[in-house]
Every structure is written in C-alpha cells, then in structure tokens.
Amino acid sequence: MTPITEVEGRRVALSNLEKVIHPATGFTKGELLHYYATTADALLPHLHDRPLSFLRYPDGPDGQVFFAKNVPPGTPDWVTTAEVPRSEGPARMVLIQDLPSLIWAANLVTEFHTPQWLIDAPGEADRLVLDLDPGHPATIVECCEVALWLRERLAADGVEAYAKTSGSKGLHVLATLTERTPSREVTAYAKDLAVEAERTLPHLVVHRMTRSLRPGKVFVDYSQNAARKTTATPYTLRAGTDPTVSTPVTWEEVAGCTDPAELTFRAPDIAPRLQTHDDLLAPLLAR
Structure with a gap:
C-alpha cells in the first residue's frame, strides 16, 4: 500500500x-x-x-x-x-x-x-549563469581557477558573482541582472566572457563544445542562458551513484580548493552548511 x-x-x-x-x-x-x-x-x-x-x-x-x-x-x-x-x-x-x-x-x-527567467516574463532573464565543465584529466580544481577569473571580470562590469558546485564534476558561476534582459542578449554577453576567458587563459579554457578541444581544459558553457535551456537548481540532488548536491560555496572555498573532494557535497552535508552559512545564494533572489 x-x-x-x-x-x-x-x-x-x-x-x-x-x-x-x-x-x-x-x-x-x-x-x-x-x-x-x-x-x-x-x-x-x-x-x-x-x-x-x-x-x-x-x-x-x-x-x-x-x-x-x-x-x-x-x-x-x-x-x-x-x-x-x-x-x-x-x-x-x-x-x-x-x-x-x-x-x-x-x-x-x-x-x-x-531556466534563468521567471514565469511572468518568459525569455527575459533575471540572472546569468556560466557552467564550468572540466574535461578529464581536469577537475573542479581547474574550474575554480577559471571561476575566480570570471568573478574578477564580472566585477569589472559591476556584476557580483556567486558560485555553486554543479553536483557533478563542475562549477556554476551565477549573477543577478539588475534588470530583466532578453535571453539572447545575456547569451551573447556570456559568450563574450567565455571567449575572453579562453583568450586570457588559453592553457585552461575552451569556449566551444567540441570534444576534441576539451581534454585537460575547462569548457565555459554560456549556452544555458538561452531561453529554452535550464540549469540544475541550487540544492538539487544529482542522478549519480552518490547523493551529491549542487551546493552553494564561498569564494574562500573556491580559492582554497586543491582537491575535488573538498568541493564534493552530499545530502547529509547540506543541513550543517545551511546552519553555518544560511543560503549563500540568497543574494540572487533579491529582485
């Protein structure tokens, strides 16, 4: 029953x-x-x-x-x-x-x-996301290095960035937009950031999905800003053998990461983290 x-x-x-x-x-x-x-x-x-x-x-x-x-x-x-x-x-x-x-x-x-938009305005994004996906043998450690560069680059445009683990292998960099912006414009801006990241960190970053380019590098996926695309929501469990969670992290944790295990969080880890940090992505919700 x-x-x-x-x-x-x-x-x-x-x-x-x-x-x-x-x-x-x-x-x-x-x-x-x-x-x-x-x-x-x-x-x-x-x-x-x-x-x-x-x-x-x-x-x-x-x-x-x-x-x-x-x-x-x-x-x-x-x-x-x-x-x-x-x-x-x-x-x-x-x-x-x-x-x-x-x-x-x-x-x-x-x-x-x-998606990166709300139901009252489909296709008008209120946030930006960059999905950092490591190609073996790169790991989330290399993603952290790229995320720190992106954080600084976004700050130069007056945009404050936040980070969470994907709950799989990579890292997501997110930011709130000060006003609703057509998803295609956000995608174009995110692509410019990915191209600039590759130009500045050619040993580390690739902005194209082509598999042959990706071993040992971090693919900066800007496409999840497209109106039709979606991204793993903060705190969702992921469909893996372990109950890993897409987990908000501090920039100190990102900067200090030397081993993928340091940024691997499972379901039992989340309640203690919330007690310590509250929701690190709460600023994303401020309209």
Whole structure:
C-alpha cells in the first residue's frame, strides 16, 4: 500500500521509501524525501515562479534516466502549472511554489532544473549563469581557477558573482541582472566572457563544445542562458551513484580548493552548511 502523508494540509502519496536510489552509499528514496523536506526553506525560493524541468531517475542512475518538461500524468490539481511559450508551440509546465508540491515532485525522484527567467516574463532573464565543465584529466580544481577569473571580470562590469558546485564534476558561476534582459542578449554577453576567458587563459579554457578541444581544459558553457535551456537548481540532488548536491560555496572555498573532494557535497552535508552559512545564494533572489 502506498503511504499517504499530509504536508501543509495536502495529501501526498509516497512510494517505495526503502528503494535504494544512490547505490554507492545505500541512500534510499525515504532519505531523499527527508533531504528535500529539511532543505525546503533554502530550495523553494530558487524554484519559485520558474517552470520546472524534471530529470527523473526513479530506479537510480543505473535505471532509466529521462528528461520531461510537460506536466506529468497524475499531477495533483493543487500543484501550480502554467503555459510556457516554446518554438514548437505552447506547453504546460509545473511550478513548485510550496512544500507539498516539492515533496510530490521529489517522490517522482527528480533532479530539479530551472531556466534563468521567471514565469511572468518568459525569455527575459533575471540572472546569468556560466557552467564550468572540466574535461578529464581536469577537475573542479581547474574550474575554480577559471571561476575566480570570471568573478574578477564580472566585477569589472559591476556584476557580483556567486558560485555553486554543479553536483557533478563542475562549477556554476551565477549573477543577478539588475534588470530583466532578453535571453539572447545575456547569451551573447556570456559568450563574450567565455571567449575572453579562453583568450586570457588559453592553457585552461575552451569556449566551444567540441570534444576534441576539451581534454585537460575547462569548457565555459554560456549556452544555458538561452531561453529554452535550464540549469540544475541550487540544492538539487544529482542522478549519480552518490547523493551529491549542487551546493552553494564561498569564494574562500573556491580559492582554497586543491582537491575535488573538498568541493564534493552530499545530502547529509547540506543541513550543517545551511546552519553555518544560511543560503549563500540568497543574494540572487533579491529582485
């Protein structure tokens, strides 16, 4: 029988709580739900008013992993949805606006991915993101070096940057835009930054996705600023063998990183970090 729990007055069905989702540590679906419930205060503001793309891995990373943008079948009527324009025609997507909706989505075993714009102005970005992706044998250590350069370069334009781990191999550099800006303009600016980074740090940076160029270098992916693209939301678990989390980090941690393990955070690490730092990306939410 599927247990039903009540979350802020909403009845949410929970399933397969003993199922192991992250096999390297035996992390179960019940633990996943507990993680999202206890991290909700930090996570929900980053999801609010941003249409959700689900990357689902209901049987763990070794099972089927699939990406979905449309409202899933069986979505409760109390979950907020909205029509979103797309090149192939409008689609209806989910907005995670409250704790019951978060727990419902987490029960589907979801990586949370969101765009750089809010539902009231699709395609008008309110933030910028640069995804730093290391090509083996480079690691997040090399990403940190590039992130520090980007931070300084953005500061020269009067833009304050923040950082989080991708929860996978790399690092995300984020910034709030002082005014809503068409996504294509933000993408063009981000591309200019990536090209300049490659010109300044040719031994370390590549701005093109071409696989043959990437070994030992950091690919500065500017394309996630495109209106149709999404990025892993802060505090989302990632679909890996470990329950790693896309985790906000301080610039001191970035500057001091000498080993990838220093910037690898798992679900149990997040509550203590929030107690110490609060949400390091809270400034991104200041409109």
